[in-house]
Amino acid sequence: MCGIAGIFLRDGEPVNEAIISAMCSAMVHRGPDERGTYISNNIGIGMTRLSIIDIENGSQPICNEHGNIWVVSNGEIYNFQELRERLVSIGYRFKTRSDTEVIAHLYEEYGVDCVRHLRGMFAFAIWDDRRNRLMIARDRVGIKPLYYFENGRDIAFASELKSLLQYPTIERRIDLESLQYLFAFMTTPPDASIIANVKKLEPGHVLLASEDNGAEVFRYWDVEFKPDRSRSEDSFSEELRVRLLDSVSSHLVSDVPVGVFLSGGMDSSAVAATMAKISEKPINTFSIGFQNRKYDESEEAKDFAAQLGARHTELVLESDALAFLDEISWFLDEPFGDSSAIPTYMVSRLAAKEVKVVLSGDGGDELFAGYDKYRVEQRQRVYDRIPKQLRSVFAPIAMMMKEGMPGRRFLFQLSMTGNLRYLNSLSDFRYESNGSVFSQEIRTEMAWRSSWEKMSTCLEGGPDHWLSRLQYMDIHRYLPLDILTKVDRMSMANSLEVRVPLLDHHFVEFAATIPPERLLDGSGSKAIFKKALRELVPENVANRPKRGFAVPLGDWFRNNLSGLVRDLLLSDRARSRGIFNMNYVEQIIKLHEGGRNQDDRLWLFISFELWCRNFLDSDRSIITACTRIREVSLNAANSR
Numbered sequence: 001m002c003g004i005a006g007i008f009l010r011d012g013e014p015v016n017e018a019i020i021s022a023m024c025s026a027m028v029h030r031g032p033d034e035r036g037t038y039i040s041n042n043i044g045i046g047m048t049r050l051s052i053i054d055i056e057n058g059s060q061p062i063c064n065e066h067g068n069i070w071v072v073s074n075g076e077i078y079n080f081q082e083l084r085e086r087l088v089s090i091g092y093r094f095k096t097r098s099d100t101e102v103i104a105h106l107y108e109e110y111g112v113d114c115v116r117h118l119r120g121m122f123a124f125a126i127w128d129d130r131r132n133r134l135m136i137a138r139d140r141v142g143i144k145p146l147y148y149f150e151n152g153r154d155i156a157f158a159s160e161l162k163s164l165l166q167y168p169t170i171e172r173r174i175d176l177e178s179l180q181y182l183f184a185f186m187t188t189p190p191d192a193s194i195i196a197n198v199k200k201l202e203p204g205h206v207l208l209a210s211e212d213n214g215a216e217v218f219r220y221w222d223v224e225f226k227p228d229r230s231r232s233e234d235s236f237s238e239e240l241r242v243r244l245l246d247s248v249s250s251h252l253v254s255d256v257p258v259g260v261f262l263s264g265g266m267d268s269s270a271v272a273a274t275m276a277k278i279s280e281k282p283i284n285t286f287s288i289g290f291q292n293r294k295y296d297e298s299e300e301a302k303d304f305a306a307q308l309g310a311r312h313t314e315l316v317l318e319s320d321a322l323a324f325l326d327e328i329s330w331f332l333d334e335p336f337g338d339s340s341a342i343p344t345y346m347v348s349r350l351a352a353k354e355v356k357v358v359l360s361g362d363g364g365d366e367l368f369a370g371y372d373k374y375r376v377e378q379r380q381r382v383y384d385r386i387p388k389q390l391r392s393v394f395a396p397i398a399m400m401m402k403e404g405m406p407g408r409r410f411l412f413q414l415s416m417t418g419n420l421r422y423l424n425s426l427s428d429f430r431y432e433s434n435g436s437v438f439s440q441e442i443r444t445e446m447a448w449r450s451s452w453e454k455m456s457t458c459l460e461g462g463p464d465h466w467l468s469r470l471q472y473m474d475i476h477r478y479l480p481l482d483i484l485t486k487v488d489r490m491s492m493a494n495s496l497e498v499r500v501p502l503l504d505h506h507f508v509e510f511a512a513t514i515p516p517e518r519l520l521d522g523s524g525s526k527a528i529f530k531k532a533l534r535e536l537v538p539e540n541v542a543n544r545p546k547r548g549f550a551v552p553l554g555d556w557f558r559n560n561l562s563g564l565v566r567d568l569l570l571s572d573r574a575r576s577r578g579i580f581n582m583n584y585v586e587q588i589i590k591l592h593e594g595g596r597n598q599d600d601r602l603w604l605f606i607s608f609e610l611w612c613r614n615f616l617d618s619d620r621s622i623i624t625a626c627t628r629i630r631e632v633s634l635n636a637a638n639s640r
Helices: 019-026 080-089 099-117 178-185 231-250 266-278 298-308 319-332 341-351 364-366 372-385 395-400 410-417 419-426 439-444 449-459 466-476 478-492 506-509 525-533 553-558 562-569 572-576 582-594 598-614 623-639
Strands: 003-009 035-041 043-049 067-076 120-128 133-138 147-150 154-158 199-201 205-210 214-219 257-263 286-291 311-317 357-359 497-499
Touching: 003 120, 003 133, 003 298, 019 035, 019 298, 035 067, 035 286, 043 067, 043 214, 043 449, 067 099, 067 449, 080 099, 099 120, 099 205, 120 506, 154 205, 154 553, 178 439, 231 266, 257 266, 257 341, 257 466, 266 298, 266 364, 266 525, 266 582, 286 298, 286 341, 286 364, 286 506, 286 525, 298 311, 298 572, 311 341, 311 357, 319 478, 341 395, 341 478, 364 395, 364 525, 372 419, 395 410, 410 419, 419 449, 419 572, 449 466, 478 497, 478 506, 553 598, 562 582, 562 598, 582 598
Parallel strands: 257 286, 257 357, 286 311, 357 497
Antiparallel strands: 003 043, 003 154, 035 043, 067 120, 120 133, 133 205, 147 154, 147 199, 205 214
């Protein structure tokens, strides 16, 4: 596991080594064990290494035996040993046991198609000195991140935005389309970032750049939903068990100890149980709990860990966890609407004291339709039968109701059809109120509603069945932009590698063959997944209502941290930005103080303001806000 960075100057100018060094320094947390660079005229690549495989000899950048192919890689290639044996058999020579050297020789043999042979999570860069060509690639589902900047002359790339911002050509200016997307769907878009002209390389994509042909981005993989209705449920269940065992086994390849994140839910329990079945020693499990039982699954996790004979470690979070908001904001890289980044950071911090690698259960809800929103959409599809003439009266009635009034959201939902209704149900800043968020000056500059139109277009293509379309969208949007982003940034902030066996691409492709009607049957969600693993996961765990990885922010913001919310969001500093409609911000705060939970909206405003202070302001600090947070937290701790 590493952080990678690089610069390719297509006009032939030499790369400044100091810039590469600065880019690596900005993400040293991703790889505190070692650093390395390769500079040759107009190409420079660098890395920071977290040593997991071939600890002694796996240094990067690494080259082939001829010294004309150079590679830096972030992630793990789980089939590298198999690939190595194949390459040795046809004459390639290796000097290490590392998976990165396999990529170098694989590229020699297959060229750009080398990426299709890899099984794993990765973002890597290859410099081909023979062709004066740069190749960067990202894994199929987006477990590992990769940002890039391209202006027709320069190409710069890095694992993290903060690293890329060390490149002086990049202007620290907010991308307004990304800003609109952020306040519609709680993340920035799949192909862009909050900084103008800085892009994300999308999952399953490759970028090729050369002096003569410029830069070209293309997709090398996509999931295809092809339900096989000829197979029995027992047949699917049996193969699911076999594939899960195979995936977890492959993800345990390591030269350092491996643990597992364990909540009280089905997915992490399935991974933990499979890992315990394989392991000859007791496994290490880690979980987070809360004093508020509404959010707490720690007892369930603890009980299941005991059944597995695991060495279990847990941490109970209170509002003083917000003392880490300065670190969390810095490591997130971009404003981020999912407050579960907080417990993810804390459980990663906890696990990093014991191990360097953990497995997680992320991905199961997307593959096996575990989210409540799928069942809600299943019920709400009946709304599409409402005549258009009747539907047209609901929105004007709702518009006359005040923000936060009971029934307002429901009337707006009734006024919408199909894709827009579903997308609106996902957003905390809904379609009908999204425009109220921003100042008039910002609104006039925005391509208004473009974010909603793009997401709606994503749903219009793809699989035939409505459930498969929603899963397809979540695999391409929610999973890489929210879940995997949160896990990668918060774990790597603590120099911890997280592996995701449920997102092994072979496992994903198999899940896409299960007919959607077998995922949401009368017995509940994830029906076939639960049936397949009933011998591994007890019934009380499999059928436990889904809670998600939520945080009691509403209570925290309404009680001992209420002053912080106002001090931060209504400050002169926040007002001076001219981005938001401050009357709307104050209205949201008052609604929350009055008992109407607005914690998710408040969290996004807070995340954005802290990001601005950290990345845009001249002093690039958030000392004032974080001092206030620490004072509140320490006072609360002392009072106990």
